[in-house]
Amino acid sequence: MTRKTIVELTEVTKIYEGKVMHRALNRLDFEVEEGEFVAVMGPSGSGKTTLLNLISTIAVPTYGRLMIDGIEPEALKQNDLALFRRRNLGFVFQDINLLQMLTVEENLVLPLTLDGLPVKEMEKRVAELTERLDLQDILNRRPDELSGGQAQRTAIGRALIHKPKIILADEPTGNLDSKSARDVLELLSQINQIEKTTVIMVTHDPIAASYCDRVMFIKDGEFFNEIYKDERRQTFFQRILNVLSLLGGNVNDLSTVRLP
Amino acid sequence: MTFRQFAYRNVMRNSRSYAAFFMASIFSVMVFFLYSMLLFHPSIEGRFLQEVAIMGMGGAELILYIFTVFFLFYSLRAFLQARSKEFGILLHLGMEKRQLNRLIFLETMIIGMVSIAAGTVLGYMFSKFFFMIVREIVLLPALPLYLSWEPFALTIGAFLSLFGIISYVAPVFIRTGEVAELIQGEAGNHEAHGYSKSRGYLGLLFLGLAYAMAAASGNVVIIRLLFLLPPLATIGTFYFFNDSLPMLLQTIRNRKRLYWHHFWLLSISEGVVRLRENARMFFIVTLVSTIAFMSVGILASLTSFASQYREMHPLGLVYKSEPENELERQHIGQLVEELNVQKIDFSLIRFHVLQQTSSFTQNRVAILKQSNVDMLAHSFGYPELELDPGEAIFLPPSASSYDQLKDQTVRTQLVESDVHIRITGAYPYHLFTSYSIGTNAIILNNNDYDKVLESVYTKNLPSFTYYAFNVPEWQSTKEIGRSIDATVTETFLTSDAEPLPYTFENPGLNYSVIRTTFSLLLFIGLLLAAVFFLAAGSFIYFRLYTSLERDRKQFDVLRRMGLTDREFKKIVNRQLIPQFFFPWGVALVHSSFAFLTLQVIWDALAEISIVKELTLVLAGFTVMQICYFYLIRWRYLAHIKATG
Numbered sequence: 001m002t003r004k005t006i007v008e009l010t011e012v013t014k015i016y017e018g019k020v021m022h023r024a025l026n027r028l029d030f031e032v033e034e035g036e037f038v039a040v041m042g043p044s045g046s047g048k049t050t051l052l053n054l055i056s057t058i059a060v061p062t063y064g065r066l067m068i069d070g071i072e073p074e075a076l077k078q079n080d081l082a083l084f085r086r087r088n089l090g091f092v093f094q095d096i097n098l099l100q101m102l103t104v105e106e107n108l109v110l111p112l113t114l115d116g117l118p119v120k121e122m123e124k125r126v127a128e129l130t131e132r133l134d135l136q137d138i139l140n141r142r143p144d145e146l147s148g149g150q151a152q153r154t155a156i157g158r159a160l161i162h163k164p165k166i167i168l169a170d171e172p173t174g175n176l177d178s179k180s181a182r183d184v185l186e187l188l189s190q191i192n193q194i195e196k197t198t199v200i201m202v203t204h205d206p207i208a209a210s211y212c213d214r215v216m217f218i219k220d221g222e223f224f225n226e227i228y229k230d231e232r233r234q235t236f237f238q239r240i241l242n243v244l245s246l247l248g249g250n251v252n253d254l255s256t257v258r259l260p
Numbered sequence: 261m262t263f264r265q266f267a268y269r270n271v272m273r274n275s276r277s278y279a280a281f282f283m284a285s286i287f288s289v290m291v292f293f294l295y296s297m298l299l300f301h302p303s304i305e306g307r308f309l310q311e312v313a314i315m316g317m318g319g320a321e322l323i324l325y326i327f328t329v330f331f332l333f334y335s336l337r338a339f340l341q342a343r344s345k346e347f348g349i350l351l352h353l354g355m356e357k358r359q360l361n362r363l364i365f366l367e368t369m370i371i372g373m374v375s376i377a378a379g380t381v382l383g384y385m386f387s388k389f390f391f392m393i394v395r396e397i398v399l400l401p402a403l404p405l406y407l408s409w410e411p412f413a414l415t416i417g418a419f420l421s422l423f424g425i426i427s428y429v430a431p432v433f434i435r436t437g438e439v440a441e442l443i444q445g446e447a448g449n450h451e452a453h454g455y456s457k458s459r460g461y462l463g464l465l466f467l468g469l470a471y472a473m474a475a476a477s478g479n480v481v482i483i484r485l486l487f488l489l490p491p492l493a494t495i496g497t498f499y500f501f502n503d504s505l506p507m508l509l510q511t512i513r514n515r516k517r518l519y520w521h522h523f524w525l526l527s528i529s530e531g532v533v534r535l536r537e538n539a540r541m542f543f544i545v546t547l548v549s550t551i552a553f554m555s556v557g558i559l560a561s562l563t564s565f566a567s568q569y570r571e572m573h574p575l576g577l578v579y580k581s582e583p584e585n586e587l588e589r590q591h592i593g594q595l596v597e598e599l600n601v602q603k604i605d606f607s608l609i610r611f612h613v614l615q616q617t618s619s620f621t622q623n624r625v626a627i628l629k630q631s632n633v634d635m636l637a638h639s640f641g642y643p644e645l646e647l648d649p650g651e652a653i654f655l656p657p658s659a660s661s662y663d664q665l666k667d668q669t670v671r672t673q674l675v676e677s678d679v680h681i682r683i684t685g686a687y688p689y690h691l692f693t694s695y696s697i698g699t700n701a702i703i704l705n706n707n708d709y710d711k712v713l714e715s716v717y718t719k720n721l722p723s724f725t726y727y728a729f730n731v732p733e734w735q736s737t738k739e740i741g742r743s744i745d746a747t748v749t750e751t752f753l754t755s756d757a758e759p760l761p762y763t764f765e766n767p768g769l770n771y772s773v774i775r776t777t778f779s780l781l782l783f784i785g786l787l788l789a790a791v792f793f794l795a796a797g798s799f800i801y802f803r804l805y806t807s808l809e810r811d812r813k814q815f816d817v818l819r820r821m822g823l824t825d826r827e828f829k830k831i832v833n834r835q836l837i838p839q840f841f842f843p844w845g846v847a848l849v850h851s852s853f854a855f856l857t858l859q860v861i862w863d864a865l866a867e868i869s870i871v872k873e874l875t876l877v878l879a880g881f882t883v884m885q886i887c888y889f890y891l892i893r894w895r896y897l898a899h900i901k902a903t904g
Contacts, residue, residue: 056820079824086822097817099526100810101533106525111821113525119516 005067006166006198007032007055012064014050014221024050026221027064034165035196037189039209040216041240043247047221048202052170055200056089057081069165086114090159090197094171096151098143104154105139111162129157133187149180156187160197167191169201173208185211206244210237217243263359267366276805276899280798281335282375288328288791289379289419290386295321295784296411297387298394301403320784324791325418327548331795332426334544335802336368340430342806361431368430372423380415397779460507463499466492474853486857493850497546500846501539506532523827526818527834534839538803542843545796549847552789553881554854557874559782561858569774573767574640574690576606576731577740580724585761591744592727598740599729606731609635613701613724614709614716620672626701627674628655629709633687639730642689647705654686655701662686677715679708737768745769793881797888800839804896812900832897840889848878 007030014025024047032038040048053059054066057073066073069088073081098107108129109122130136133153143151152172159167169188173181189211192199201212209215210233217224225243229236271278295317340347350360388405395403470493473485509532513519519528535542577595581588599606611632618625633655634644647653656662665686673680683702692701704712716723731737744764751760818828855874 058820079826082819082822082824082827084822085820089820089822091817091820093817097813099529099814099817101529102525106520106529109520110525113520113522114821114823114827116522119520122520123516 003033003035005031006034006036006069007200008065008067009051009054009061010065012054012061012066014047014054014059015062024221025054025061028218028221028223030216030223032166032198032200034198035192036214037192037199037212038201038214038216039212040200040202040218041204041206041209041244042218042224045220046218048218049170050221051218052168052200052202055166056091056168057085086111087162088165090162090164090167092152092155092159092167092169092172094174096143096148096155096175098146098151098155098158100143103140103142104135104146107143107154108135108157108161110158115162125161129161133157147180148176149183152176152180152184153187156184156191160191163195164197166198166200169199169203171203171205172201173203173205181205181208206237206240209240215240215243217247219247263363264366267363268370270363271367271370278339278371280794280801280805281339282371282378284331284335284791284794284798285328285371285375286379286382287794288324288331289376289415290383291787291791292321292324292328292418293380293383293411293415294387294390294787295324296414297383297390300408300410300414301391302406302408316781316784320788323788325422327792327795328419329422329426332422333429334541335798336426336430338799338802338806340364364431365427368427369423372419372427376416376419376423379419380412383415393783394780397776397783455503455506455510457503457507459499460503463496463502463504466496467500470496471849471853474857489854489857494547497846497850498543501535501542501546505535505539509535523831523834526831530831530835531838534803534835537807538839541799541803542839545799545843546847546850548792548796549844549881550850550854552792553847553851553878555785556782556789556877556881557851557855558858559778559785560874560877569767569771573734573765573771575636575692575728576734576737576767577727577729578692578765579727579729579741579744580763580765581727582724582761583722587762588725591741591762591764594744595727595729595741599731599737602736602740604731604733604736604740606729607639609639609728609730611635611726611728612713613726614712615722615724616674616676616712618672618700619675620670621700623700625674626655627709627712628701628703630703630705633691633703636691636728636730637689640689640691645687645703647703649705649707650681652681652683652702652704652708654683655692655703656686656690657692657699657701658690661699662688662690674712676719676721677712679711681708731768735768735771737766738772740768741766742769789881793884793888796843797892801892801895803839804836804892805899808896808899815900829897832893832900836889836893836896840885840892844882844885848882851878 009028009030011027011029012025013023013027016022016024028047028051030051040051042048050059054061055068057068060066060074071084073084076084098104099110102110105126108126112122112125126139130139133156135150135153135157138146138150138154143154146154152175156172167188172184172188176184185208188199188201191197199212201208203209210229212229214226214228216226224247227236227239227243230239275282299314299317299321347360350363351357355363391403391405470489473489473492509528512524512528513532519525579591579595581591596608609632611629614627616625616627617623630645630647637644645653654665654668656665666688667685668683669685670683671680672683681702681704687703713723715721729737741764745766748760748762748764815828818831823831852874859871
């Protein structure tokens with residue numbers, strides 16, 4: 001089965017200029033196929049978030065080439081980039097970042113209102129999503145009245161409502177308890193399987209990574225290793241742990257290990 | 261790093277968020293200092309005008325001081341609450357409550373001291389300029405810059421004590437109960453804001469009622485209830501911001517077609533949050549702005565009163581003498597000589613005014629001779645009167661009474677002299693004020709006047725001799741007859757003194773007094789309004805600044821979500837504009853209605869229209885506010901994008 005490549009990084013280098021020059025990514029090659037569920041792992045400061053920002057098109061590579069869904073973000077104007085993000089990308093953040101003054105429902109429709117869809121269409125999509133994400137009862141609540149899991153489910157709903165091609169998740173389970181974390185991960189992999197939406201997830205958590213099709217490890221901005229999932233999640237998880245110990249990251253990075 | 265250094269660095273590194281606050285307090289110190297400089301000026305002593313100046317300055321200083329107390333109190337509380345997270349960390353690290361209080365005290369005193377120093381220095385720098393303006397207004401020969409300890413002592417003393425008290429009281433504002441709660445900071449403070457529907461409607465009702473009353477203040481009944489207006493409007497405004505507005509916004513929220521439309525979703529929901537946080541501030545800003553508009557508007561209208569003074573006093577000097585006046589000759593001689601010495605052109609007309617009782621109204625009526633009036637009219641270039649024997653004409657004291665009298669015909673008999681006359685219409689030109697001739701005056705044809713004069717001689721009735729000095733350059737006469745004027749004023753002020761047998765009216769002098777008084781008050785008022793203006797802006801700026809962190813995060817989310825720069829600007833506009841212009845707009849509406857009432861009162865008093873001045877004042881303020889808005893938006897956008 002040959003699938004289309006949707007994200008392609010070729011020898012991408014990202015340097016942050018400033019008082020201290022910092023090379024966040026160094027000649028990194030990375031490809032994601034359509035419909036894939038990929039995790040990016042690495043110790044703190046390895047460049048995971050930079051990688052995600054590049055794919056989010058809110059940062060541009062210093063050197064190298066980046067293609068997303070056949071376009072080169074560098075070539076687009078700021079305005080077109082914004083429109084591109086609005087239509088093709090969905091974001092899930094570690095600290096959830098729901099807009100505090102909006103209710104759950106309003107947070108969900110926010111991306112659609114920016115595009116000026118008719119209210120009927122918006123309501124239809126909200127109805128679809130709430131059922132799948134189990135949000136019916138909390139539609140009129142405000143973010144500060146939600147549990148962590150509910151808030152993250154809302155955030156995922158917000159990322160999904162405009163039917164994006166790629167979902168970018170930055171530590172989506174970082175602030176959740178283990179039960180909510182599992183729900184969120186199952187949700188993501190379900191979306192990935194049913195809708196064939198590409199999901200790229202940056203994580204510290206080997207359990208979260210074990211839900212993916214493939215895990216890429218980076219260290220100090222460079223490619224380190226890559227493993228594919230096998231029949232059982234248990235063994236995949238074990239192999240991820242092995243790579244992590246090889247990676248020799250900070251002990252702290254492994255402290256979140258929780259066996260299922 | 262010593263404790264003091266710590267406090268110092270805290271202030272310096274927070275200087276950005278303190279900027280607007282600094283600006284407002286420096287400006288208020290500066291204005292206070294300028295006022296005190298004038299208050300203690302050595303060359304201002306004694307004269308009536310200077311008394312007005314000193315009273316105005318003193319009053320303005322008092323208002324400024326009281327306002328500054330409130331301003332500091334409110335701002336400081338907001339500052340400290342915004343920094344509660346920082347205080348939480350300090351307490352967490354083991355700082356004693358006592359030390360924390362000392363820290364706050366030190367910080368506030370540093371801010372206070374810097375503001376006082378900067379304000380005084382700036383004030384001294386600008387005082388020469390200030391004196392120049394005041395000199396122009398008060399028409400003093402010179403108002404030199406001077407150096408004396410008094411204004412410095414007053415300013416520094418006043419504000420040092422102010423800051424001292426405030427910084428001593430300030431720590432009360434932070435609730436240091438739970439350290440953990442403090443560390444959570446503002447974020448933990450998000451309880452839903454309840455608004456009461458009944459109060460919401462009440463607010464609208466109060467405002468509507470106040471406006472209706474103001475609009476209908478021509479009505480006699482309502483004039484009596486006028487004192488109810490300010491409290492009604494105040495309470496109405498408070499409920500309006502606290503309840504009515506959230507209620508209105510909620511109704512919009514319930515209409516998805518409206519609400520889920522492009523930026524409305526973000527703008528309205530953001531508006532609700534801002535309103536919830538700032539309802540009280542909006543209320544204060546509205547009141548302050550209303551007061552500023554009103555005071556400047558009133559003063560401006562007084563200035564317009566002065567500019568219409570000439571029309572009301574077409575003649576130059578008027579000296580009125582009663583029969584028993586022995587000083588008549590001496591005074592007239594003095595006046596003529598003074599006019600000659602100053603080389604002022606004039607024409608002197610002497611005439612008599614008789615007193616009779618009209619059988620029609622049973623009131624006293626003053627009677628002028630046709631030929632005398634014609635003489636006066638001639639000097640103005642007005643046409644002569646044509647009156648047949650038995651005919652008379654009203655001499656109206658003002659333009660509106662001319663409108664009333666011009667179509668009236670009255671048959672009456674002058675009781676004392678038994679002369680029958682028919683009074684038709686009114687004299688169309690304005691010659692005298694009601695003060696000099698009285699409100700009830702007629703012009704009689706020469707024949708009948710002579711008959712009346714006979715009876716006056718035989719029955720020894722009162723008659724007055726008038727000397728009208730028609731001076732084309734009427735403003736130049738303000739130094740003429742000062743000694744007579746002084747005597748008249750003195751007798752007028754000491755109530756139990758014998759009334760003088762003469763009166764003296766010098767419009768040139770009166771005008772210069774009125775004009776300078778009003779201009780000076782207007783100038784003082786404008787400075788005060790500027791302080792209010794800056795203070796109101798500083799509240800808004802500070803509120804924006806404290807929510808910057810949250811806004812920045814939100815901006816980041818939105819940017820990833822695909823918000824273009826232009827859309828972002830639009831959203832920021834939609835969030836800022838209401839904050840800036842809503843309280844302003846409400847204040848504008850408030851003061852417009854207040855001026856409706858004022859116009860009615862003015863109409864009764866002086867028949868002048870204040871529309872022009874008001875439009876000018878309100879437009880001026882609006883322009884200033886727009887500039888301020890762009891300035892602050894520019895800073896806000898820069899900050900929010902800085903680390904986006």
